[in-house]
Amino acid sequence: MKSAVIVFPGSNREGDVVRALKQAGSDAQKVWHAETELPKGTDLVVLPGGFSYGDYLRCGAIAGRAAVMDAVRAHAARGGLVLGICNGFQILCESGLLPGILMRNANLKFICHRQFLKVERNDTAFTRAYAQGQAIDVCVAHGEGNYTADAETLKRLEGEGLVAFRYCDAYGHVTADANRNGSMNSIAGIYSDKLNVLGMMPHPENLIEDLVGGTDGRGLFESLVSSFPRAA
């Protein structure tokens, strides 16, 4: 499985994502934002975390309109997989690939801590290695992760099963205390209509080694790789 990790000025988690993808068995390479085409045969595009363009204007606003994003939109329109993590999720919302927006955390604080997520469904290319309803232990690090959408969009996301992850406690209970950024309906990640684009605020790529305290993040990358038949 071939993945392309897009690097913008100010991205800073691309190395971690490449490492997680390679560990899961993907051929991962970095692609500079000024490219107008993705490498031939790209199966998965990843928009990594960081502070693209210094978060100027709005988080992800300028990266969302970068040259490479036309190629990413075309890839998504063909049904290709796209994963946006943290700033990558903000970029997906700003580029129109996902609905809604990530606003300033309700408590105005940059939050950086371990976080459990409830896996809402495990029948997508991103989550098949998890169990439905499983609480996975990953982490969050963001100042603007407060998912906000209009009532109609929210109703559609819920009604069509497009919520990917919710903030929860260690037992998988979605509680107000677990929702530290104030996101509507405790939303931590959402899918596009065709389930081929996933945006999420938490960082699964941080938790892929026992050395750093956990491996629950591996499942996401293993799910993606297992979605493709192995090259001979």
Add this chain to the structure above:
Amino acid sequence: MKARVTVTLKNGVLDPQGKAIEGALRSLGVEGIAGVRQGKVFDIELETGDKAEAEASLKAACEKLLANTVIENYRVELI
């Protein structure tokens, strides 16, 4: 020709930054403030001297980049 674009949050959108500023004004003892909403101002210099052309450019700038119309309104003034 010059223009000023003002981007503000739509009514009903929670503005935690505005709330924090409101609280800070209260703690400074500034009286008579009922509420604060934070927005952005862009001062823009246009190449054209034609009003219609300028308005078209500014509308495109707002719709494509300056405002996220999911949560924000914008207002354009030619000055």
